[in-house]
Amino acid sequence: MGRNKKRSSKKNNSANLMENGNSKETKSNNTTGKLELEIMKNTNQQLSISILDITSRLNLPLKPTGIDLSVDSDDDETLEFHIRPRFVYMCNLCLICMNICNCGVQCDNCQMVSYCSEQHREENKIQHQVLCRALSNICDGMKGFSLAKSLPPDLYRTFRIKTIGAIEKMLGRQLDLWEREIILYPRICRNCKKIDKELILCQDCEVDFFCQDHHQDHSKWCKDFQVFRKILFMQHKHGYVDPDVPVVFYNEPHVLPENFDFLMYSMFANSPSYRRIDCYTYASLSYVSTAPLTTLFAIQKTIYDWKSREELKIHIIGAEFQFECASLRVWEKLFLHFLPKLRKLSLEFTGPELYLPCAPPELLSKIKMCRKCKLLKRKIDVKFNSQMLYHKIMDENNPDLICLYNPGLYRETGFDGTDTWPCTIKKFCNAKVPVVVTSYTEFEIPRDIERIKSICSVEVLLEPQRNPFAAVKPDRNFVSDDVAPLMYKNYCISIVKGL
Known part of the structure; x- marks a missing residue:
């Protein structure tokens, strides 16, 4: 392609x-x-760079998305969810406005939060004082993190988790996610744990700190941090953006191209609207698309007759509503529109942390369909096994494909502090169908596959590798932050099948 x-x-x-x-x-x-050949060669190189590199979109302003004209205005009642972006804390972004803190204004007591001006520090003083007192008493603010220098990565992670627990006990409440991030991601060199005055602020991304001995480690991640900072700023300024997945119908089964960027390039037909997509909208577009596209990628790799299938049944294990379930219509656009012979797609979402919104079940599982799909009587059946473990569900028939998105199988402290993965691994291996496993980082995926192999005999259909349809929206990584400070949904992929 x-x-x-x-x-x-x-x-x-x-x-x-x-x-x-x-x-x-x-x-x-x-x-x-x-000369003409050389010009064309250079043009193609520039084109590939502009498609594959999200940093080329950093300076583009946010543009309003288009209207999907393929849906009837008098459509049956359905629910659409727009997950409101939460506030995200970063140690060098102002706690009030999310601007860069260039003037060195910090909280005088805990020294763990920053502001872009004295005015914003004063504005936040009353709101911050209760948490500030707890930070100062429990860990003596940033001074307490000087003890982390001697800790190996796993113990440093434990130190931060226990610090959060002690602060919550003192306050008598759970910390908000952004409050936890003050402790999880302090102003510290990730490599040697040096703190504050010994650190250098990167002048390119303006958010990550490192000591003079570890500049090289930061340089590998600097562009990713630039994207992360820009997305956080636009998210804070504009709130949720609804990425516009193009409506494209294929008359023949559509073979996916090399990666997400090339797919979007072809679906938008390199239109002016494609070239104007800012990095926040583009990252959000990849975020809502990665689950169905990764699933379709796995189907095309492992199911030999996928082009002629009229029905497909897919199980998603360890699902979270805000990730896999909030944009269900994307499954229609990237499955039914790509596979013209497909008449019925069945999706079953299961997970102990699958919490459903307060709404009638029949509305939650109903997807808004386009005119053409309704005319052809095509449908998507959706089932939710909310707050349930996969191995405790009785199924009459095996699915065609099982998906585990970013499960962290190698970790033995799973849901509610217990390791429930062995029973689930046995069940999905006994189904003897392709099982897709993805991970946030390169560090995790080989460990996940080794965990499966330690419990069941499997055939590896796709060796662990980078997922061409991963999300390009970065997030911070706590689980293996000593290896990779940022992570991406479905970054790596492998496919196995029980023997």
Whole structure:
């Protein structure tokens, strides 16, 4: 797909030359011909970079999304969910406005929160004082983190978790997620645990700190931190954005291209709207698309007759509503529209942390369908096994595919502090169907597959590798932050099958 796209780009470049009246000279002059080839080569290289690199969208302003005209205005009653972005704390972003803190204004007592100005520090003083007192008493603010220098990564993570527990006990309440992030991600060098005055602030991303000995480690992540900072700022300023997944119908089963970027490029037909998508909207677009696209990618890799299937049944284990379930219509756009022979797609979501909104079950499972799919009587059946473990569910028939998105199978402290994965692993291996496992980082995926192998005999259908349809929206990584400070939904993928 990508190679075909590049050939068409060359054709377009040649057409432009002919429109300018240069085609005869090009044919008759070898020097000019070589120059034309070099121009086309450079153009293709630039095109690939602009498609594959989200940082090229950093300076684009937020644009309103279009209206999906494929849906009837008098459609049956359905529910659409817009998950409101929560406030995210970062040690060098102002606690009030999320701007960069260049003036070194911090809380005088705990020294763990920053402000862009004295005015914003004063504005936040009363609201911050209760938490500030707890931070100062429990861990002596940032001074307490000087003890972390001698701790190995796992114990440093334990130290932060126990600090959160002690603060919550003192306050008599659970900390908000952003309050926890003050302790989870303090101003500290990730490599050697040096603190505050010994640290250097990166002048490019303006959010990550490191000591003079570990600049090289930061440089590997600097662009990712730039994207992360920009997304946080736009999220704080504009709130939720509803990414507009294009409506494209394929008459033949559509084989996915090399990656998410090339797919969007082709679906938007390289239109001006595609070239104007800012990094926040583009990251959100990949975020809502990664689950169905990763599933479709796995189907095309492992189910030999996927092109002719009229029905597909998929189980998603360890599901979370705000990730896999909040944008269910994307499954129609990226499954039914891509597989014209498919008449019925069955999705079953299961997980102990699958908490459903307060709404009638029949509305939660109903997906708004386009006119064409309704006319052809195609449908998507959705079932939720809320707050349930997969191995405790009785199924009459096995699915065609089982998906575990970012499960962290290798960790033995699972839901509610207990390790329930062995029973679940046995069940999905006994189904003897392809099982998709993804992870947030390269560190986790081989460990997840080894955990499966330690419990059941499996065939590895797809070795652990980067997922071409991972989300490009970064988030901070606590579980293995000594290896990778940022993580991405479905970053790596592997596929196994029980023997």
